[in-house]
């Protein structure tokens with residue numbers, strides 16, 4: 001059922017989390033993976049005579065306008081690019097190029113277009129859905145050399161940057177101006193702004209400040225045939241269709257992002273965080289609804305369950321209560337007077353919802369300590385299990401309690417431990433399924449459990465991905481979330497920008513044939529209730 | 537199917553089969569907007585009703601023909617609001633029309649635009665297919681963001697039948713301050729304020745008077761008021777509402793009215809005419825008889841664009857012309873959604 005280029009199983013997420021090396025392609029090469037035996041069969045990337053010939057002639061053509069070290073064709077040079085953050089899916093590209101001017105990118109695209117060669121863009125490779133997974137017959141276009149901040153306009157509060165600039169580097173570069181860039185994915189020290197735009201990345205502060213799409217003004221795009229265009233403007237809107245929104249989250253399928261202008265915000269005067277402990281995860285879920293219902297929009301509202309609390313506390317000693325079934329971290333920011341008033345109000349709401357302990361961080365260092373646990377939660381879970389698989393679905397907040405309950409039941413049924421640490425305010429779940437890839441069958445069970453959780457999200461009116469994208473990973477679940485007509489419309493959108501399907505083909509939107517096959521399989525196993533119903 | 541929807545879908549199917557251009561219309565409050573409407577009128581006003589609203593979810597879902605006033609009243613009763621402060625030009629405005637026209641009010645720079653709040657749309661494309669994009673959750677990256685693409689597309693890509701939007705808690709306290717300053721000085725002040733974390737939710741300048749609205753908690757607003765040191769405008773609420781509705785005196789004029797969207801700190805524009813500043817400098821309304829090219833140049837020179845909003849020649853280029861690459865993408869997208877070109881042809885650009 002899976003495309004020949006993709007491994008039949010979903011494996012270890014090697015998340016060297018919060019490790020700056022993540023931004024380098026060594027992530028793949030250096031990861032001690034437990035590769036299924038099938039993996040060796042696709043290495044090296046290509047063997048057929050015709051593709052070897054194509055590689056040689058393309059490399060020669062690229063070397064006419066790129067420095068020799070910017071065109072990689074030897075297998076040992078390509079290996080570092082064979083996966084992104086979803087490291088069980090691996091495929092070395094036919095060729096990798098590392099241009100450092102927009103003109104060179106245009107030239108690469110013109111060349112590939114003319115010869116019908118597919119192109120996969122790659123930022124920092126931290127994506128968790130296999131979006132930057134190369135193609136055996138394709139060119140991997142790395143944006144790594146585009147790492148300069150080009151212009152900062154403090155009065156209009158924007159920064160114009162190259163796509164390879166790291167998310168955190170933007171805020172760092174404008175800190176002295178008392179400004180910052182709001183979206184803060186947990187991978188922010190490593191992930192690129194181009195990758196953030198391509199995935200519409202979110203972060204802890206998105207509840208109040210929005211996702212990437214809400215915080216960018218303008219993009220420069222290189223089209224599949226090498227033309228450069230500007231969408232959006234330095235103003236708050238621009239004429240015509242909202243292509244800025246369409247390109248955001250488009251996973252490298254519509255164009256190459258070669259420049260990004262982000263909106264900057266003034267740093268808040270004060271930020272304070274509350275940590276509330278609960279004896280019951282459902283109560284914590286109700287506490288979330290209570291805060292929002294009281295008319296408060298916190299800067300961040302995150303939740304961790306007991307397994308996540310234990311793993312984290314053991315790792316970073318954030319001061320979390322080990323006996324709590326769940327904790328909420330609620331950050332409030334603004335002017336001093338405002339924050340104080342809201343701290344009081346939120347504390348009251350949390351107590352009313354049965355919190356067993358409500359603590360306000362006493363000072364900045366305690367605030368950072370409270371957050372350090374949340375930010376280190378993924379690697380912390382990585383310490384207690386050989387492997388884990390991070391799921392990403394969004395649900396209406398009111399279903400938090402029941403969905404967490406159901407995940408716990410599924411965890412029992414499958415015999416796989418699950419830790420939950422997530423963006424509760426947005427209803428964006430990140431169940432982490434713990435498994436051991438070396439134990440026969442665990443990987444397959446984990447994959448199946450993950451799919452069940454995503455279907456659960458759809459069933460309560462949610463979605464299969466809140467921020468990590470569809471990529472290669474969730475391509476089959478797209479068949480459940482969307483009907484054939486809607487998928488066909490997505491393909492028509494793609495064709496409007498890329499009629500020959502050369503930009504990241506095979507990702508994000510499944511072919512109708514693939515869905516037909518998937519549905520048949522699914523129903524065959526008797527897993528899909530009411531297969532005839534349209535599912536939105 | 538809910539009331540009105542079957543008829544609408546049939547009408548679209550009929551139009552597609554006979555190649556009949558359709559003019560999609562909600563309450564008609566924005567008939568004046570865009571290039572001249574043409575085609576057979578297809579009204580959404582029979583398709584009304586709030587489908588789902590749960591305040592603790594911060595989401596409302598309503599059918600396209602639902603009047604804005606009905607939605608506002610429902611939100612108001614729960615202490616919530618549409619964060620983009622939709623301008624209500626008359627009592628008939630519908631939520632479908634608001635999303636399709638993509639216009640946002642004075643709160644826009646501070647809390648976001650219409651498209652920022654759109655979470656999902658259901659629509660009928662030019663093949664009379666009923667489609668659903670996005671959803672009712674805050675974060676959703678499954679599939680292309682067609683909901684936001686539809687927002688502001690002036691109905692040229694599809695007929696929106698239902699929308700889900702994020703809503704915001706209404707602020708506990710609001711207060712408007714005013715002072716008399718020049719336009720140049722107002723822009724300087726707006727820029728200064730925008731670089732500080734102040735609870736500003738509106739900043740305008742008209743007829744020599746700067747107004748700034750503060751929204752937040754009681755203490756937060758009081759603290760900001762003390763910092764800004766300007767006198768309170770007791771008629772503030774009414775002013776912002778009428779500014780949005782364009783019923784203040786400024787808009788009562790026989791000259792064409794242009795909407796210029798520019799970087800907020802851009803200096804006052806060098807074009808003859810009268811200027812109203814909104815969005816803390818990022819939106820400039822210009823009453824002028826000046827030459828079209830001169831106005832567009834002034835807007836593009838500072839990084840923005842100009843729209844002929846009211847009056848003037850609606851047969852020409854109302855919206856800023858697109859670059860060749862962008863126009864090509866627009867035409868391809870139009871083709872992808874509405875291959876027969878039946879929806880609001882020419883309302884936005886002659887080519888789509």
Ligand SMILES: Cc1cc2nc3c(=O)[nH]c(=O)nc-3n(C[C@H](O)[C@H](O)[C@H](O)COP(=O)(O)OP(=O)(O)OC[C@H]3O[C@@H](n4cnc5c(N)ncnc54)[C@H](O)[C@@H]3O)c2cc1C
Pocket residue numbers: 015017018084085120121122123124125126127128130131132143163184185186187190191192193194195196197198199200201202203204251252253255256257258378467468504
């Ligand atoms: C530990 C960890 C924590 C994470 N936490 C979060 C989180 O809190 N929130 C969140 O949203 N995500 C999170 N992620 C996921 C990931 O970091 C984001 O998706 C990020 O936006 C990817 O950026 P990247 O530069 O690594 O992109 P890549 O992985 O290189 O690419 C991602 C996709 O974007 C495309 N792409 C990249 N650059 C361009 C470009 N210039 N033009 C066109 N297409 C391009 C690729 O083809 C691919 O489809 C996390 C990941 C890890 C490993």
